[in-house]
Amino acid sequence: MMSHVALCADMACLQHPETLGLAGENLAAQEWLRLFATATEARRFLRDDRSVDEVWIASCDDVAPINLAATLKRDRVDRRVCLVAFEGTGSLKSRASAAGIDASLTRQAFLARYAQRKRSALDARCEHEARAREQALASLDGPSGTVMAPPAKEVPPRVWSAACAASEQEASGVCKRAGFLMPIVSGSGGAGKSTVSALSALLCQRLGYRTLLLDFDLQFGDMPDLLGVERPPTVDEVLSTPARIEHLAPEGDLPALLAAPRRLEQSEAVAGHASALLDWLLPRFDVVVCNTGASWAEQHAVLLERSSKALFLIDQRASSLRACRHALDLCARCGIATGPFSFAVNRCAKNALFTSIDVSCALRGAPVVELAEGGREVEELLGMGLPKELLSSRNALCGSLETLLRDMLPSAGASPSAAEPAPRRTGLGLRRGKRPRRRGREAACL
CATH class of the missing domain: 3.40.50.300 (P-loop containing nucleotide triphosphate hydrolases)
Incomplete structure (x- = not known):
């Protein structure tokens, strides 16, 4: 079962994610994210829920965020509760520590944590889809063990699933770095x-x-x-x-x-x-x-x-x-x-x-x-x-x-998987490792 994260923020932040540093994100479309604007609804849902293993509290429409964070931590001590405080003071951090809150997230830490949980959810979904594909393939096995294509649609006789790829990589010794x-x-x-x-x-x-x-x-x-x-x-x-x-x-x-x-x-x-x-x-x-x-x-x-x-x-x-x-x-x-x-x-x-x-x-x-x-x-x-x-x-x-x-590109002008080779010219006459002269960037139109 996919684990979820609860995000508590006031309605203005939920409608405008850029205020949280999440410009371009559609929070409501994230299957792994549960959204709450008030302390009442957050506490009512989270008291009995077992799918949410982490809570981020940025703001709230009815109570102070630190108070909501302390209450939720007291309700469930085994659940990770984080206070999102972009400009947190020493006093706020002391209060959070005293309440047993697991972390106070700066803007950079919050964005990194958001990206990490989003990627984990995507990996879990891909793994689930891979298992579903393998089960579908298993159901199509003929008497000889070969995969039989459905008569209604012409498909490749074998689908290269993620699990097949992983096992073949291990067998062939291919490095598992990501391109x-x-x-x-x-x-x-x-x-x-x-x-x-x-x-x-x-x-x-x-x-x-x-x-x-x-x-x-x-x-x-x-x-x-x-x-x-x-x-x-x-x-x-x-x-x-x-x-x-x-x-x-x-x-x-x-x-x-x-x-x-x-x-x-x-x-x-x-x-x-x-x-x-x-x-x-x-x-x-x-x-x-x-x-x-x-x-x-x-x-x-x-x-x-x-x-x-x-x-x-x-x-x-x-x-x-x-x-x-x-x-x-x-x-x-x-x-x-x-x-x-x-x-x-x-x-x-x-x-x-x-x-x-x-x-x-x-x-x-x-x-x-x-x-x-x-x-x-x-x-x-x-x-x-x-x-x-x-x-x-x-x-x-x-x-x-x-x-x-x-x-x-990463490490521009050098292969990310090998030692730096001797300089040679590209098709445009530029030597590797040297950048062409560029004009200054125009200011963004804001």
Whole structure:
């Protein structure tokens, strides 16, 4: 059974989580969180409840927070009770200690604890889903022990569950470190996700990271054409034959590529196994760049929830900006934290309709960077499957994207899983470990 946390805060804080430092969070959508605005309802519920093992008390509509915290601790001494005091005084801390309250959380400690409990809840849910998948697979076992696909829908003959991945990792000795997952998303089609995904994967590989380009535009992904790779393994093939994963590896300056299904009707069967697939892929690569489709679906939520950083693209159309805000509203309703999001306005030129300042204002002050207009050269060279030639041309888009990636990636310019190799030039003529000169950041529009 999933353990829960109770958060006691006044109604204004619950309606505006940014006052608690939780900007972008939809508290009501968090399944692991129980919300209370008054001491009366909190005490009535928590007195007999056994699912809540921790209580955070930030404020209250009817009594002082310290008094509520002391009362709840007295009711149940075995339950962890924390007072959220961003500006706690010595007197308050003394009173909390005397009342047996377990901790007084500063802003930083509270945000860290919130993130930790949210991640634990997500892990518990993934584990539950993995068990459910395994039980479903067990129910489909035929007399010979092989998995039989349901006659109504064509699915891969074997689903690569999280449990299977874990056991295979232990058997093969694969290190269980987590790779850096970076999905490329947008609110609408045509923002440049495919181009940015392909170039990002190429640049990450050239910067010394062991990189995989995962094409999760399951219906219309075209990464093999952009990279000039003939018949790479596809997502559905890997799910049906897990041994194919062993052959996923970068080749020189080209990242490894796991392509979208070749048959469009396979996309629906594959989408539900996004989390299990990531369980296997992430420990094998330093960086996984994930291309996504224009139509948002369940796999988008999985990718964003598990992302290390997510790059959100907006192009020069007003409809793209509106779609971005619409998608962010969806993330809030689904309880997906937008903290790991990085925003970029694409196709920026001298007379472009939108600048980073314009988009930042529309997104309520969120930091936004600019990706330069690459011109016809980008479409022509990628259309012919010549990405290396595009990087060698020192195209403006490639240069601005490399600058962005150096800021986003962990330990920019060095592989997080290996010792620092000897310096070498990237496709843009920049030496590893050195950053290009940058303009000063514009102030957020607040």
